[in-house]
Amino acid sequence: MTRFERVAVIGVGLIGGSFALGLKAAGACGHVVGVGRGAANLRVALEKGIIDSIATEVTDADLVLVATPAAQYPQVLAAVAPRLKPTAIVTDAGSTKRDVVSAARAALGTRISRFVPAHPIAGAENSGAAAASAALFRGKRVVLTPLPENSAESLHAVESAWAACGARVSHMSPEEHDAVFAAVSHLPHLLAYALVHEFAGRADSAQLFGYAAGGFRDFTRIASSNPEMWRDICVANREPLLAELERYAAKLQTLRPLLERGDAVALEKLFAEARAARERWLNGEVE
Amino acid sequence: MTRFERVAVIGVGLIGGSFALGLKAAGACGHVVGVGRGAANLRVALEKGIIDSIATEVTDADLVLVATPAAQYPQVLAAVAPRLKPTAIVTDAGSTKRDVVSAARAALGTRISRFVPAHPIAGAENSGAAAASAALFRGKRVVLTPLPENSAESLHAVESAWAACGARVSHMSPEEHDAVFAAVSHLPHLLAYALVHEFAGRADSAQLFGYAAGGFRDFTRIASSNPEMWRDICVANREPLLAELERYAAKLQTLRPLLERGDAVALEKLFAEARAARERWLNGEVE
Numbered sequence: 001m002t003r004f005e006r007v008a009v010i011g012v013g014l015i016g017g018s019f020a021l022g023l024k025a026a027g028a029c030g031h032v033v034g035v036g037r038g039a040a041n042l043r044v045a046l047e048k049g050i051i052d053s054i055a056t057e058v059t060d061a062d063l064v065l066v067a068t069p070a071a072q073y074p075q076v077l078a079a080v081a082p083r084l085k086p087t088a089i090v091t092d093a094g095s096t097k098r099d100v101v102s103a104a105r106a107a108l109g110t111r112i113s114r115f116v117p118a119h120p121i122a123g124a125e126n127s128g129a130a131a132a133s134a135a136l137f138r139g140k141r142v143v144l145t146p147l148p149e150n151s152a153e154s155l156h157a158v159e160s161a162w163a164a165c166g167a168r169v170s171h172m173s174p175e176e177h178d179a180v181f182a183a184v185s186h187l188p189h190l191l192a193y194a195l196v197h198e199f200a201g202r203a204d205s206a207q208l209f210g211y212a213a214g215g216f217r218d219f220t221r222i223a224s225s226n227p228e229m230w231r232d233i234c235v236a237n238r239e240p241l242l243a244e245l246e247r248y249a250a251k252l253q254t255l256r257p258l259l260e261r262g263d264a265v266a267l268e269k270l271f272a273e274a275r276a277a278r279e280r281w282l283n284g285e286v287e
Numbered sequence: 288m289t290r291f292e293r294v295a296v297i298g299v300g301l302i303g304g305s306f307a308l309g310l311k312a313a314g315a316c317g318h319v320v321g322v323g324r325g326a327a328n329l330r331v332a333l334e335k336g337i338i339d340s341i342a343t344e345v346t347d348a349d350l351v352l353v354a355t356p357a358a359q360y361p362q363v364l365a366a367v368a369p370r371l372k373p374t375a376i377v378t379d380a381g382s383t384k385r386d387v388v389s390a391a392r393a394a395l396g397t398r399i400s401r402f403v404p405a406h407p408i409a410g411a412e413n414s415g416a417a418a419a420s421a422a423l424f425r426g427k428r429v430v431l432t433p434l435p436e437n438s439a440e441s442l443h444a445v446e447s448a449w450a451a452c453g454a455r456v457s458h459m460s461p462e463e464h465d466a467v468f469a470a471v472s473h474l475p476h477l478l479a480y481a482l483v484h485e486f487a488g489r490a491d492s493a494q495l496f497g498y499a500a501g502g503f504r505d506f507t508r509i510a511s512s513n514p515e516m517w518r519d520i521c522v523a524n525r526e527p528l529l530a531e532l533e534r535y536a537a538k539l540q541t542l543r544p545l546l547e548r549g550d551a552v553a554l555e556k557l558f559a560e561a562r563a564a565r566e567r568w569l570n571g572e573v574e
Binding site: 121122123141143180181183184185187188189190191192193194195196197198199200204205207208209211212213214215216217218219220221222223224225227228230231232234235238241242245247248249251252253255256259260262264267268270271272273274275277278279280281282 | 430467468470472475478481486491496501502504509512519522525540547550551555559562568
């Protein structure tokens with residue numbers, strides 16, 4: 001396990017705070033400085049022992065985690081770049097990766113060799129440092145999207161940091177990452193938001209919501225997600241998301257004739273196959 | 288509260304069994320006979336005290352609940368009709384109502400005046416008499432779709448029975464019922480099945496499911512629903528469901544240009560409006 005004497009976390013929210021706590025719990029770091037805009041949130045982080053000091057710069061940090069909203073990366077990385085010490089290694093926690101890589105290349109220049117993009121697949125109902133937990137990443141997946149320029153040392157260090165938090169680390173290219181998450185995460189969010197918005201805009205919305213029950217509640221849970229965050233994700237990842245939206249719309253079109261002719265056999269087959277696939281997934285069986 | 292000396296439950300599963308237990312807990316019934324195909328399930332119901340005896344006919348019942356799969360209603364009602372005593376009142380628990388009303392009219396003839404259709408909005412992960420509970424309907428909605436032929440006495444009796452189980456009883460026409468539930472229940476099920484099926488059929492399905500997380504799990508929970516039941520619901524209610532599917536597909540088409548031009552303002556507005564509507568719903572506020 002790599003030990004980082006000085007860690008800087010930029011954006012000490014649920015993700016950034018949990019990363020700091022995870023490293024500390026594993027004994028993988030020394031001093032953690034917190035950098036961010038929200039003074040009240042940073043004080044909470046300090047009181048909870050998530051960070052050891054509040055700073056405005058990342059000078060001296062051996063490892064820097066960027067965990068702000070992804071739309072802020074260009075400014076954040078531009079501000080950080082000239083302050084990094086030559087050996088500093090940088091990772092992030094953004095939900096999309098092609099845009100993050102572009103922003104990092106633009107801001108970091110040749111230092112891109114020490115920036116290893118990461119996407120921790122973890123979240124929770126709550127946000128902010130107050131919700132941070134050393135256990136957030138335990139058993140969760142963290143996808144690294146290493147760059148051709150990355151040094152072996154940088155990649156190893158970032159792998160080691162996320163592994164110290166208990167995560168299961170895997171690799172993809174940024175393009176592959178964005179395509180996979182457009183499908184399994186971004187599209188469902190868009191679909192859930194769209195359904196709630198559709199019903200909310202109808203003249204009989206009071207009646208519709210009045211009879212919505214548990215199935216609707218779970219189906220639309222992700223429509224209670226943060227609108228700013230999901231706006232940014234949808235804009236950043238719009239090409240793969242549009243492709244997934246088209247494929248899903250085409251899938252829905254295949255259901256029309258089955259319903260029109262009341263094809264009970266074909267509908268049951270489709271439902272049973274979907275249920276079986278979902279059960280295999282829940283049971284951790286290979287698809 | 289109306290008391291029913293002799294109650295017959297046809298199909299003693301989660302719903303039928305919970306209805307019997309609910310009536311018993313409220314002191315609203317005397318003897319309950321269970322009628323059904325599954326001998327093992329009926330023995331469980333007897334052992335659990337859900338029913339007091341097993342019968343093959345509903346003779347002598349003052350109140351009959353039909354709680355079999357809805358596709359069996361034509362045969363079940365045809366078999367029941369000639370055995371009903373003249374004062375017997377009949378209700379049901381089907382998820383769709385126009386088809387149930389058609390089947391009841393065909394099977395019951397002039398006795399339709401004593402058939403009051405009902406849809407309890409309650410379910411659970413488990414099924415069968417073993418999962419039945421006197422509390423299943425407490426605080427849950429039961430929609431009655433009374434018919435023009437229904438006598439005031441029949442309507443009152445059925446209202447009283449479901450209310451005795453703790454349900455909040457309301458009324459709609461069968462057409463209105465089927466339109467509302469096509470939107471808030473049947474469509475989400477179809478959408479969830481379709482998404483899982485779409486991913487399961489791809490060459491990279493192992494990778495997709497490998498990175499699916501909590502949002503996907505909740506969004507697709509209803510894709511683990513019973514395929515036979517949902518086949519029957521989709522076929523029985525296909526016209527309103529097709530109309531909802533078309534409206535939703537049109538809604539998705541409105542998202543395309545927003546994504547294509549990366550319209551952050553419009554996307555955030557839509558997401559924020561959807562989230563606000565969902566939060567009002569969760570808080571029980573009027574839409």
